[in-house]
Amino acid sequence: MEVQSIQVEKNTAPKEKPMTDQLEFGRAFTDHMFVMDYSDELGWHNAKIQPYQPLSIDPSSMVFHYGQSVFEGLKAFRTESGEVQLFRPTKNFERMNKSNERLVIPEIDEEFVLQALIKLVEIDKDWVPGADGTSLYIRPFIIATEPFLGVAPSRNYKFIIILSPVGSYYKEGIDPVKIAVESKFVRAVKGGTGEAKTGGNYAAGLKGQEDVAKDGYSQVLWLDGVDRKYIEEVGSMNVFFKINGEVITPALNGSILPGVTRDSVLQLLQHWNIPVSERRVSMQELADAHADGTLEEAFGSGTAAVISPIGLLCWDGKDYHINNGETGELSKKIYDTITGIQYGKLEDPFNWNIQVTQKAKVNQ
Template structure:
């Protein structure tokens, strides 16, 4: 790791902090942000924490024209003892580098960036809400900033980390949601960018999401982009099904994002000796399990919502009411255990939690 030092410029004007009941996801941001630049042949340089403010970027910056950008999402939590902790941040930064590789963005030094995130979180620790279900959302992202209109990898980038105090991602909370199967639009295809966390994937999902919301559904269930018969993701989450006592999730195939929560769920299920398998799952196979009474639970997993039970799955003229439209036992246990570890209410047998304090934040 290079011997960088994060230069800190404190904000002279502190913002008013919101009340807990006024928290919306991704609407409010803290007093500071972290920035680091990349240019050739220098590499990554000039790491700094500065007051949160608008960026000044050339209109011809390549990120605006060719979408060369990646991002991540993780959270900081207050424990009952008043400690601050992160949940598996190393996995997020590893995935950021995998996304970088796919988008031809230079890799970051994961250990240094984690230290910088800890320093930023500690500096803005008063923004971490303490009410049940609330947290501080951490958004690292990289954009291509070279002023050049030409289809090629950029030679200049900015890595930025911003923070946002958040409440529950879904207003429904842990209650089951209604999902519509999307059979017209596709999110991603094998060989594309589906396994990377890049903005274009989410832009491609907006039309289908807008149409399903108009019909009263919370999210869409994405099918594969070729045959449109195999299940891939649900909204911006990975998806799991409990069928005849066995938990099944779509196997990673190049178009499915490898979620940190997905990985955690698989490890937890194995720890509990609950059979879990990663494989291709067709919509017909799922419907057959529903008809014969073996489809017991369905739920999505992701950083924002953690666990989101699926109570209704609809496509064409079929409606599948899963587990009587109620939250299943496995989904409930996963939610309580994961959030218990994240908030420090339960023992962490996996070493997933990383503490943030003055010592760990300042290098």
């Protein structure tokens, strides 16, 4: 598909933008969306930017019945000089194609959808908030739309990008959260869809999250589905532990999502010459490190919250306080560095940012 084939229909009745201090996560949406269709006969086609609006799809569309869908999450940021930039969007579209492969969804042209995203954000750039901690959340997703109740890959799909101005994901912000180790439910197993970003993985985690929330915990720490002792993710985030000066994160094993923020953290740690390893880590190892005083910090990483320090872990009824329940020095440094790069306050030595102010090669 040629980039020049994107059609643009401007919204003639713009919505009122929410007040910056009233932003919630994922509640408000901008004036426009990007939509593209797929059929076996035409491939990806009919690409257009149009006013944000409800979808009209058949009740028998396969996404409703067999869950064939993938999505991504990334952000655009307004710099101090007023420019708008995207943070590592190429990694998200690269990961989307890996999810597509697992869910038997047709591959997208990563460069094409990047240019479409740039154009979309450029059109809705006035929706990008400028206050500290705010950003424009970007949700690309693909759904199966063929009207058919047979269990098989769909022959029709929609690729859509919607935009949402957001504040902080967690009300605690960079303050440490309380986490409960999940012992009953499993998020994903190797060979399943855990390493793909698909809705079923998140639906599978809702019950565990709901149960621990009743006891005042922000999220659950997921263990592996086989031995039920090795750590995988925390909530919908990747997780890191600093033990005796070394930072450890669970190795990608087929059931863990390869997070873009996770990759950013690893690159930063290597850049700073801080010892870091990707390997299996068990809850017993954490408990032992806590007992001998070498468990120094723990934090989750993800697009929505960036870094979420863990101040307490509850495992088998016992509370493990980490760093006296305070935000660790390294956690804060990582958070400040990534957000500093995202907002253009710090140098970007990795070339992570893409300027939206660069003209996308798209005709209106």
